[in-house]
Amino acid sequence: TLTGINDYGGGSTLNAGTVMITQGQALGSGTVANNTGSVLQLNFSGNSTLANILGGTGSLVKTGGEVATLTGAGSTQGAVAVNQGTLSFTQTGTFNAASLTTEGTGTTSLAANSTLNLTGALTQKADAILNVAVGTSQPAINAGSAVLDGVLNITGFSAGAPSSASGLTSTEFTVLHTSGVISGDFSQVDLGGSASSVDYLTLAGRIVNNQDYNVGFGLTWLAGPTASNGAFTLVAPADFFNVDVILADQTVT
Numbered sequence: 001t002l003t004g005i006n007d008y009g010g011g012s013t014l015n016a017g018t019v020m021i022t023q024g025q026a027l028g029s030g031t032v033a034n035n036t037g038s039v040l041q042l043n044f045s046g047n048s049t050l051a052n053i054l055g056g057t058g059s060l061v062k063t064g065g066e067v068a069t070l071t072g073a074g075s076t077q078g079a080v081a082v083n084q085g086t087l088s089f090t091q092t093g094t095f096n097a098a099s100l101t102t103e104g105t106g107t108t109s110l111a112a113n114s115t116l117n118l119t120g121a122l123t124q125k126a127d128a129i130l131n132v133a134v135g136t137s138q139p140a141i142n143a144g145s146a147v148l149d150g151v152l153n154i155t156g157f158s159a160g161a162p163s164s165a166s167g168l169t170s171t172e173f174t175v176l177h178t179s180g181v182i183s184g185d186f187s188q189v190d191l192g193g194s195a196s197s198v199d200y201l202t203l204a205g206r207i208v209n210n211q212d213y214n215v216g217f218g219l220t221w222l223a224g225p226t227a228s229n230g231a232f233t234l235v236a237p238a239d240f241f242n243v244d245v246i247l248a249d250q251t252v253t
Helices: 165-171
Strands: 012-014 017-021 032-034 038-042 048-050 059-062 067-070 079-082 085-089 093-097 099-102 106-110 114-118 121-124 129-133 141-143 145-148 151-155 173-178 182-184 188-190 201-208 212-219
Touching: 012 038, 032 038, 059 085, 079 085, 079 106, 099 106, 099 114, 106 114, 114 121, 121 141, 145 173, 151 173, 165 212
Parallel strands: 012 032, 017 038, 038 059, 048 067, 059 079, 067 085, 079 099, 085 106, 093 114, 099 121, 106 129, 114 141, 121 145, 129 151, 141 173, 145 182, 151 188
Antiparallel strands: 173 212, 201 212
16 A cells, blocks of 8 residues: 655556555656556545556556546556546546446546547446546547446536437437447436427437437437427427428337
């Protein structure tokens, strides 16, 4: 366990066992090589930032209730586990890892234009929280597959409602893309308190083609068996909406 501030340079190498650090300046400066068979455990005693670039295929584990912020650009790790507290990715560009699992007592946060590339699975357990800030880079997360549950919080979504059904896809932001399949779904999605102001459009998250998870506007007609309906209410004489897609029959419950 490393608890103090270290100012050595040249980087650090972890080859075996577990190294626990309790604040972000414990590993000096330079790249941290977290090699196969080793574990870097972030158990911060207070909110802190780890600025080192991380390399290797060892495991990265977040424990403790505080916020650990990662800013090292171009980092690579093996399996990443957010067991407790918050692991916040604010690096410029992509953080690469084998997988990412967020437990029910954990939170994973992605700043705008900070992306994740996972060769394996993204797993969000029940009650886990995923915070994603909308930026110009999308998808925010690339993964081999995904198992979804828990809460998705979106901030920075600013697209306006289109005037035609064919324009709905232009409002979507891709949170997650998988090369495999998505199973499960988030139990709650919050777009910063934003909601659709008209009854014929929803503002929500949805799984697309079993591979993407997008947030944006969609037709209420296609909102699924428990949420869809056929209401199209235009309040003012000047209001209009072009339904320039085919509305097939829907099954509702």
